[in-house]
Amino acid sequence: MSTEKDDKWLDELISQSIDTTEPRFNAEEWKKKYPDAFQSILSRRAKPEPSGRSDILRMIFVHPIPSLSATAAVIIVVTGFLLTRNGQKPNGTTPEPQLVAQSPAKIVSMMSLRTTYQQGGWDALDRQFREILNTLGPGPSSLSMGQLLQNSNGF
Amino acid sequence: MALTFIASPVLAIPPDPDNAALLYYQGFLMLAQLEEVAWDHISNVARGKTEPDDKAREYISKCAGAIEFAEVAVKAPKCHWGVRYSQGFEALMPQLPQMRRLTFVLMVDASIRAADGDYKAALERCLMAGTFARHVGDDTLISYLVSVAVRNLEYTCMRDIMGRAVGDVELLQWLKNKLATSGTVDLSPVRPLKIEIEIVSNLIRIDNVEKFAWIMALSNEKKAMEIIKKADEETLNQARRIYSERMNSALTVLSTPMPYEQAHSRLKQLVDFDQDDPVSMAAKFFTPALDKVLSQKTAVETHANAIKAAIELLLSHAGTGHLPDTLPSGLPKDGFSGKDFEYEKTKEGFVLRCPGKDLDVYRYDFKIKK
Numbered sequence: 001m002s003t004e005k006d007d008k009w010l011d012e013l014i015s016q017s018i019d020t021t022e023p024r025f026n027a028e029e030w031k032k033k034y035p036d037a038f039q040s041i042l043s044r045r046a047k048p049e050p051s052g053r054s055d056i057l058r059m060i061f062v063h064p065i066p067s068l069s070a071t072a073a074v075i076i077v078v079t080g081f082l083l084t085r086n087g088q089k090p091n092g093t094t095p096e097p098q099l100v101a102q103s104p105a106k107i108v109s110m111m112s113l114r115t116t117y118q119q120g121g122w123d124a125l126d127r128q129f130r131e132i133l134n135t136l137g138p139g140p141s142s143l144s145m146g147q148l149l150q151n152s153n154g155f
Numbered sequence: 156m157a158l159t160f161i162a163s164p165v166l167a168i169p170p171d172p173d174n175a176a177l178l179y180y181q182g183f184l185m186l187a188q189l190e191e192v193a194w195d196h197i198s199n200v201a202r203g204k205t206e207p208d209d210k211a212r213e214y215i216s217k218c219a220g221a222i223e224f225a226e227v228a229v230k231a232p233k234c235h236w237g238v239r240y241s242q243g244f245e246a247l248m249p250q251l252p253q254m255r256r257l258t259f260v261l262m263v264d265a266s267i268r269a270a271d272g273d274y275k276a277a278l279e280r281c282l283m284a285g286t287f288a289r290h291v292g293d294d295t296l297i298s299y300l301v302s303v304a305v306r307n308l309e310y311t312c313m314r315d316i317m318g319r320a321v322g323d324v325e326l327l328q329w330l331k332n333k334l335a336t337s338g339t340v341d342l343s344p345v346r347p348l349k350i351e352i353e354i355v356s357n358l359i360r361i362d363n364v365e366k367f368a369w370i371m372a373l374s375n376e377k378k379a380m381e382i383i384k385k386a387d388e389e390t391l392n393q394a395r396r397i398y399s400e401r402m403n404s405a406l407t408v409l410s411t412p413m414p415y416e417q418a419h420s421r422l423k424q425l426v427d428f429d430q431d432d433p434v435s436m437a438a439k440f441f442t443p444a445l446d447k448v449l450s451q452k453t454a455v456e457t458h459a460n461a462i463k464a465a466i467e468l469l470l471s472h473a474g475t476g477h478l479p480d481t482l483p484s485g486l487p488k489d490g491f492s493g494k495d496f497e498y499e500k501t502k503e504g505f506v507l508r509c510p511g512k513d514l515d516v517y518r519y520d521f522k523i524k525k
Contacts, residue, residue, distance in 0.1 A: 105247060106373075108248055108249045109246065109247055109248070110243075110244045110246045110248055110295055111245065111370055113251065114297060114443060117443070117447075118443060122300065125297075128252075129252035129255050130191075130194075132249070133256065134191060
C-alpha cells in the first residue's frame with residue numbers, strides 16, 4: 001500500500017470518523033449565552049471615567065457578577081490593572097473594555113481553569129469542563145482497526 | 156555464534172506501557188461520542204440522583220473500550236501525565252475534563268453492577284475509581300481538585316452499594332480491609348502550590364514581563380503591550396514579594412496539623428488583599444482560593460471517615476439484626492470539627508452528619524435494603 005491512490009482512500013475514511021475542522025470561537029453564541037455580561041461591557045462606553053483608581057477591581061472582587069463568565073471577569077480585572085497603575089490611559093481618554101475573542105483551546109489552559117475555580121468554585125469548573133468537551137471534543141473514532149482496513153486491497 | 160544469536164529468545168514485541176497515563180489517554184479516546192443529554196443522564200446516575208436504566212446501560216456499553224483501558228491503567232506502577240510545566244500557566248490540560256467524564260462512566264458501571272446484585276464487583280469498580288483519583292494526582296492545583304472530586308464520587312457510589320449489601324458480613328469486612336490497606340496516600344495541595352509558587356515567582360519579573368503581561372492580558376496583544384509599557388522592576392518585585400509571602404504562609408498552615416477552623420481562618424486572611432492597591436491586586440490575580448481548597452480537602456477526608464464509620468455500623472447491624480441506638484465510640488471523626496459524627500437512625504437506614512454544619516453536602520445518608 002504505497003501508491004497515492006491507496007493513501008487517499010485511507011485519508012477519506014479517517015476524515016469521515018474524525019472531526020478535523022479547526023475549532024473557532026463563536027462570538028455570536030457567546031453574546032447569546034452571556035447577554036447580561038455583554039450588555040454590561042457595552043454600557044461602559046456611555047459611563048463617565050471611574051473616580052476611584054480601583055473601582056473596576058473592587059467591582060469584581062467585592063461585588064462579583066454571578067452571570068459574568070470567569071473569562072470576561074478577568075478581562076475586566078486586567079483592564080482595571082492597566083488603568084489604575086497610573087490612574088488613566090496615556091492619552092487621558094475614557095477606557096473602553098473590549099470583548100476579546102480567545103482561542104477556544106485557551107479554555108483548557110491552567111490559568112483559565114484556575115480562574116474559573118477562583119471565581120465560581122467547583123460548580124463553575126464543572127460547567128467549564130462540559131463546555132470544553134462540547135466545544136473541543138475530542139470525537140473518538142468509532143471504527144475498529146478492522147473496519148478501518150476493511151476496504152483495503154488484500155483484506 | 157550467529158546461530159546462537161538467531162536462536163536467542165529476544166522478544167520483538169515490546170511490553171505494555173508501565174505509565175498509566177498512556178493507557179488512560181487511550182481510554183479517553185474510547186469514550187463514546189454521545190449527545191449532551193446522554194452525558195447529563197450519565198452524570199445524574201453517577202451522582203446517585205437516579206437509578207441506572209436501559210438508556211444508561213446502553214451508553215455505558217458504548218464506553219466498554221474506555222473502561223477496559225482504565226482497568227489496565229489502575230494496575231500500572233506509575234502515572235505521568237506529561238504536563239508541560241515549561242509553559243507555566245499557559246500549559247493546556249485537555250485531559251482534566253476527560254478524567255471527569257471517565258469517572259462518571261466508572262461510577263455508572265458500578266451502579267449497574269449493584270443493580271444487578273453483584274455488589275462485590277460494584278465495590279471493586281468504586282475502589283478502582285479511588286486508584287484513578289490517586290493517578291489523577293496533584294501535578295497542578297486543578298489536578299488535585301479533580302482528584303478530590305473523583306474520590307467524592309467514589310464514596311457517594313460506595314454509600315449506596317454498602318446499604319444494599321447490609322447483611323453480607325464477609326463483603327463488608329472485605330471492603331473494610333481494602334480501605335485500610337489500599338495504600339491510598341492522601342494527596343495534598345501542598346505540592347501543587349509549591350509548583351505554582353515557582354511558576355509565579357519566575358513569571359513576575361522584569362526579564363519575563365512579556366509573558367507576565369500576556370497572561371494578565373489573556374493573550375490580548377494590545378492590552379499586553381500596555382501592561383509592558385507600564386510595568387517596572389520595582390512594581391513587579393513588590394507584587395512578587397506580596398505573593399510569595401502570602402503563599403509561603405499558606406504552605407505553613409497547610410503543612411501544620413491544626414484544627415480546621417483555625418486553618419480556614421488563617422487562609423481566609425491570606426487571600427484578603429488591599430483592594431485599593433493595584434500591586435496587591437496583581438498578587439491576588441495569581442493567588443488561588445486557598446480557603447476553598449482547604450474546604451475541599453477536609454470535605455473528602457470527612458467523607459472517607461463517614462464511609463469507615465458506616466462500615467462499623469453496618470457490621471454491627473449484621474451481627475445483631477439492628478442498628479445501634481447511639482454511635483459507638485472510637486470511630487473515625489468529622490474532619491471539620493474533630494468530633495464524632497452526629498448519628499441518627501432514619502426510616503430508610505441512618506445518617507451521619509458533621510456537627511455544626513447544616514448544608515446537605517455535609518450529611519451522609521445510608522439507605523439499608525430491607
